[in-house]
Amino acid sequence: RKMTMQVADDLSQQLQNKSQAMSELDATGRRLVTEQALLQHIGRYRYNSERGLPILVTTAAIAPFIGLFGTVWGIFHSLHNIGVSGQA
Known part of the structure; x- marks a missing residue:
């Protein structure tokens, strides 16, 4: 549960950091940027959790x-x- 909360907080923070860059994009572009960011960070956390x-x-x-x-x-x-x- 602790890791879940940490991951959720980090992902929301990353999306907030990218929100300024996404303000100029259309809906499809924002969705694509959001999906790529989420997949990248989820993959990183998954790799760390499966270590060992x-x-x-x-x-x-x-x-x-x-x-x-x-x-x-x-x-x-x-x-x-x-x-x-x-x-x-």
Whole structure:
């Protein structure tokens, strides 16, 4: 929510800064300038918000295999210790 408010405030401020330059344009030109400004700033915020996501995805994809490796490692050592002690 905090980021949403920050983005909304920044976008409205950017549009207010461009309003003087848009006063000389017709309705189609104003719409085009507004759309381009919004798309540019939304893309910038989206890029910043998705930073670090690949690391999270990689960790989530690898975690089950790390757990399985730990299980196999534990079973191997258990069986090895049973064999060494001769209590099979």
